[in-house]
Amino acid sequence: MPLQTKANIADPDGFYQELIDSQRDLRDGEAELMNCKLVLILANHIGDRDVLREAIKCAGGAQAAGALRGNR
Amino acid sequence: MLKTYEYPKFAYRQSDEQRTGKPRRHQAVVIGAGPIGLTAALDFARHGIETVVIDDSDTVSIGSRAVCYAKRPLEVWDRLGCGDRLVAKGVSWKAGKVFFRDRLSYQFDLLPEAGHKMPAMINLQQYYLEQYLIDEIARRDGVELRWKHKLLSLKQADDHAVLTVETPDGVFTMEADWVIACDGANSDTRRMVDAKFTGQFFQDRFLIADIVMKAEFPAERWFWFDPPFHRNQSALLHKQADDVWRLDFQLGWDADPEAEKMPEKIIPRVRAMLGDDREFELEWASIYQFACRRVDNFRYGRVLFAGDAAHQVSPFGARGANTGVSDIDNLAWKLKLVMDGDAPLALIDSYNEERAFAADDNLLNSTRSTDFITPKRPASRRFRDAVLELAEDNAFARPLVNSGRLSTPTPYLHSSLNTPDEAAFKGKMAPGTNCDDAPVSSDGRRGWFLNTIGDGFVVLTFGGAPAQREISFGNIKARVTVVGRDLIDAEGVLAERYDAQPGTTYLIRPDQHVAARWREFDPAKIQKALARAVAA
Numbered sequence: 001m002p003l004q005t006k007a008n009i010a011d012p013d014g015f016y017q018e019l020i021d022s023q024r025d026l027r028d029g030e031a032e033l034m035n036c037k038l039v040l041i042l043a044n045h046i047g048d049r050d051v052l053r054e055a056i057k058c059a060g061g062a063q064a065a066g067a068l069r070g071n072r
Numbered sequence: 073m074l075k076t077y078e079y080p081k082f083a084y085r086q087s088d089e090q091r092t093g094k095p096r097r098h099q100a101v102v103i104g105a106g107p108i109g110l111t112a113a114l115d116f117a118r119h120g121i122e123t124v125v126i127d128d129s130d131t132v133s134i135g136s137r138a139v140c141y142a143k144r145p146l147e148v149w150d151r152l153g154c155g156d157r158l159v160a161k162g163v164s165w166k167a168g169k170v171f172f173r174d175r176l177s178y179q180f181d182l183l184p185e186a187g188h189k190m191p192a193m194i195n196l197q198q199y200y201l202e203q204y205l206i207d208e209i210a211r212r213d214g215v216e217l218r219w220k221h222k223l224l225s226l227k228q229a230d231d232h233a234v235l236t237v238e239t240p241d242g243v244f245t246m247e248a249d250w251v252i253a254c255d256g257a258n259s260d261t262r263r264m265v266d267a268k269f270t271g272q273f274f275q276d277r278f279l280i281a282d283i284v285m286k287a288e289f290p291a292e293r294w295f296w297f298d299p300p301f302h303r304n305q306s307a308l309l310h311k312q313a314d315d316v317w318r319l320d321f322q323l324g325w326d327a328d329p330e331a332e333k334m335p336e337k338i339i340p341r342v343r344a345m346l347g348d349d350r351e352f353e354l355e356w357a358s359i360y361q362f363a364c365r366r367v368d369n370f371r372y373g374r375v376l377f378a379g380d381a382a383h384q385v386s387p388f389g390a391r392g393a394n395t396g397v398s399d400i401d402n403l404a405w406k407l408k409l410v411m412d413g414d415a416p417l418a419l420i421d422s423y424n425e426e427r428a429f430a431a432d433d434n435l436l437n438s439t440r441s442t443d444f445i446t447p448k449r450p451a452s453r454r455f456r457d458a459v460l461e462l463a464e465d466n467a468f469a470r471p472l473v474n475s476g477r478l479s480t481p482t483p484y485l486h487s488s489l490n491t492p493d494e495a496a497f498k499g500k501m502a503p504g505t506n507c508d509d510a511p512v513s514s515d516g517r518r519g520w521f522l523n524t525i526g527d528g529f530v531v532l533t534f535g536g537a538p539a540q541r542e543i544s545f546g547n548i549k550a551r552v553t554v555v556g557r558d559l560i561d562a563e564g565v566l567a568e569r570y571d572a573q574p575g576t577t578y579l580i581r582p583d584q585h586v587a588a589r590w591r592e593f594d595p596a597k598i599q600k601a602l603a604r605a606v607a608a
Contacts (some may be wrong), residue, residue, distance in 0.1 A: 036455045037458040
């Protein structure tokens, strides 16, 4: 399954508020750590390496050397 | 001088060829009497290759250095006659704990399967390993160890190399059909042939301290990320023989290596780690930094590289010495067949093909561990810390924790020496893979599969009663071993690991790797695969 790039979240304003509110009481460093955990949790949920690779690219990340070498 | 070990001093002797000034042509000259050079000498002796080892020192490894030895190299040393002694002296272990700050993040078990002669991993000071290898060499013919011999220069001819060597008696010349450079990460031999040695250098420093203490800690690998006693850095604790414990502290790039080596700097670090009440004595300490790189070709004319001289990895995962032993395991039989004219020179080039592939796999693993343990920028560090925090309660995050992926052999799955499968097989014994051990019996005695196959070509076939006792190609003979006749697989472990059905047949190389496998015993196919396995 390719990366879902069409709108897929019900109640987008509600979700966005929930995301922002979740970090309201956090200091910057804590919020950054939480973002990292969120990425890892969601990445594990997706699991599919092709979808994850596409998402990393979509987010503006460099093509990883690991992607070129494959999942050896 | 250590408290638990006295370094032997090996006598320097002037060789006849130096005394007479008449160079001798040796079949093999090994440069460096470290774990890899000594393993080469032993394996060459097994194969009947006349060998001289030269080393510029006159003792064993100063300091415990490599410490961790994995199952496959233990199997190789067992083939060479000293596996039992190493295991008896070493500390076998299989469990590890990973701590993040003041909490246990998770623990792992190397989950060694039952039914292997050798344990998953032992810890043993490198000087014991070298001493035992030297003891074993003394019991063999055809190997000469020459101490206080330093290689000054090397010149290549078409079919041999000329070595200029310095001893306490001056400079002399020797010749070698083949030179095996096992002279470590700073290999002089590599410079002499102008080989490229490229890769990634890491800007970090680590302190290793060996201490002697009586402690009830279990024989486990304990690894800390950012512990309270050593903030923002990593630390490691490992048990060795003789109540010696290896401590490893990451120091960062700005640390002053000379100052950090002093007991007055080390002892407070150890006290912070173990508590003020713990009695210990400092045994040995060293500061290291590392790189991940490899030589561009394992063969330069008549010079072959092995061990750290060929590839340098980070220490995380115990991949240095372990993979070096596999280099020799791969090389020795090939060299013998080519020396005897039984296989073409191309077989030697398959050494580069297979071991460069393994080195790249090790480098990849080692670099990945290093990136996890020493994140290069704040953003990577946040991801690292996120993984460690999640790992405590979330099983999914634990496989992402990388405190070193412990050394396992790299199968040569794409090697040109393999004959591809025609039939479907389950399990992991694909062509190019090192053979799994299993309990078997032969001649009424219980023993181990790897001990029974030894170090020649073997055709292993399950059931049936083939008329042939061997399959040959030219002068190369593969002994036919029938499971059920020549060896008994009473527990069925061998059959399970090799996915055997009646008629299933394997061709096994002298380094105990699978070359080919079939569902039937077909002498013509076996002979063809044998030819292919020697690059003919």
